[in-house]
Amino acid sequence: MFQTMPRRASRLLIFVGISIFAVAKAKYQPLPLHLDRDGEKWAAKTLRKMSVEEKVGQLFMIWTRAEFLNVNSPEYLRLRDTINKYHVGSFAMTVRYEPPFLYKNQPYEAADLLNRLQQNSKLPLLIAADFELGVSNRLNGTTAFPNAMARRRVPSEYIGISSPSRT
Numbered sequence: 001m002f003q004t005m006p007r008r009a010s011r012l013l014i015f016v017g018i019s020i021f022a023v024a025k026a027k028y029q030p031l032p033l034h035l036d037r038d039g040e041k042w043a044a045k046t047l048r049k050m051s052v053e054e055k056v057g058q059l060f061m062i063w064t065r066a067e068f069l070n071v072n073s074p075e076y077l078r079l080r081d082t083i084n085k086y087h088v089g090s091f092a093m094t095v096r097y098e099p100p101f102l103y104k105n106q107p108y109e110a111a112d113l114l115n116r117l118q119q120n121s122k123l124p125l126l127i128a129a130d131f132e133l134g135v136s137n138r139l140n141g142t143t144a145f146p147n148a149m150a151r152r153r154v155p156s157e158y159i160g161i162s163s164p165s166r167t
Contacts, residue, residue: 046123057087061128064117066093066110066139076113080120090126091117095138107139 035043047055062082069076082088093110096103118125131137136144 054087058089058123060086060088061090061092061126062088063092063094064113066095066105066113068109069113071116076116079117083117083121083125087122088125089123090128092128092130094130102137104138104140107141110139 050058062079064079069079091114093114095105114125114127129135129138134145135142
């Protein structure tokens with residue numbers, strides 16, 4: 001079963017990639033990424049050294065909670081071992097949710113966990129976060145902004161263009 005897993009993952013990746021390009025519109029394309037010469041050399045060298053299994057692993061994202069995990073806790077060891085075994089390329093951070101309650105955490109706990117996971121990874125990790133309704137909805141001690149509906153109803157001269165830069 002595990003021998004066919006990379007083959008299945010490759011087929012799924014190809015299907016998803018073709019599907020995305022088939023429906024993408026020009027106005028939604030991301031801006032081109034411009035690396036300096038050293039960045040381009042590092043990227044090319046790193047890709048040459050990576051096996052197919054490592055490249056496929058970079059495409060996967062794992063959810064993790066923004067909470068303190070001791071380095072010897074089973075949950076942390078599982079995350080660390082997953083990075084090393086499957087070459088996971090990214091993590092999505094969220095907080096504990098037990099309907100109807102959403103439990104906020106401290107920013108330090110999130111930063112500590114993600115920094116330790118980055119130290120355990122051979123390659124830089126891509127970090128995403130579930131911050132719907134803003135960072136202050138998930139982490140304590142952060143700047144609270146009105147949601148998008150409220151911001152849309154207030155003239156821009158009252159809220160200023162630079163307000164999102166505070167996050």
